[in-house]
Amino acid sequence: MKCPYCSQPESKVVDSRDSETGEAIRRRRECLGCGKRFTTYERVEAVPLWVVKKDGRREEFNRRKLLGGLVNASTKRDIASAQLETIVEDIENALRGRNVTEVRSREVGEMVMQRLRSLDEIAYVRFASVYRSFRDVEQMRATIEDVLANPPGTRPPDAPRRRRRGADDGRELPLDMGK
Numbered sequence: 355m356k357c358p359y360c361s362q363p364e365s366k367v368v369d370s371r372d373s374e375t376g377e378a379i380r381r382r383r384e385c386l387g388c389g390k391r392f393t394t395y396e397r398v399e400a401v402p403l404w405v406v407k408k409d410g411r412r413e414e415f416n417r418r419k420l421l422g423g424l425v426n427a428s429t430k431r432d433i434a435s436a437q438l439e440t441i442v443e444d445i446e447n448a449l450r451g452r453n454v455t456e457v458r459s460r461e462v463g464e465m466v467m468q469r470l471r472s473l474d475e476i477a478y479v480r481f482a483s484v485y486r487s488f489r490d491v492e493q494m495r496a497t498i499e500d501v502l503a504n505p506p507g508t509r510p511p512d513a514p515r516r517r518r519r520g521a522d523d524g525r526e527l528p529l530d531m532g533k
């Protein structure tokens with residue numbers, strides 16, 4: 355690792371810790387030549403992460419596509435694109451942090467909804483309507499009623515959601531979110 359100041363190749367590590375998001379190791383180094391300090395990041399080389407769809411097909415996790423779905427759901431809502439990008443980043447980091455090679459699409463959708471819900475109720479309902487493929491207006495009503503009964507801020511955003519088994523809108527939802 356060449357020193358960025360004097361190009362001397364020898365340095366010693368003076369501090370080593372996980373980065374804030376946990377997906378990299380941050381090392382503080384001191385050049386043995388000039389004594390200046392600099393920072394390096396060590397990351398795991400990205401391995402493909404496969405998203406397994408309901409019908410069993412798999413496709414590679416696509417950050418851009420996920421962001422596109424969020425952008426659509428947030429049309430004309432007062433949400434900064436940076437907030438949506440943060441959601442996508444947050445989800446990708448959480449998934450890659452598990453060191454698994456595949457994840458069910460349903461779970462990715464639930465992760466999005468959990469975060470979107472605390473950000474904007476309308477965007478959440480829109481996303482849910484596309485993602486859960488509401489079969490009829492009853493399903494949408496159940497989702498909206500649930501939002502009204504549990505508005506954002508009434509529970510921590512990261513708390514696992516407990517749904518009554520057999521609830522009308524929860525038939526296809528995993529109950530172990532957050533574990």
Ligand SMILES: [Zn+2]
Pocket residue numbers: 357358359360361362385386387388389390
């Ligand atoms: Zn140096």
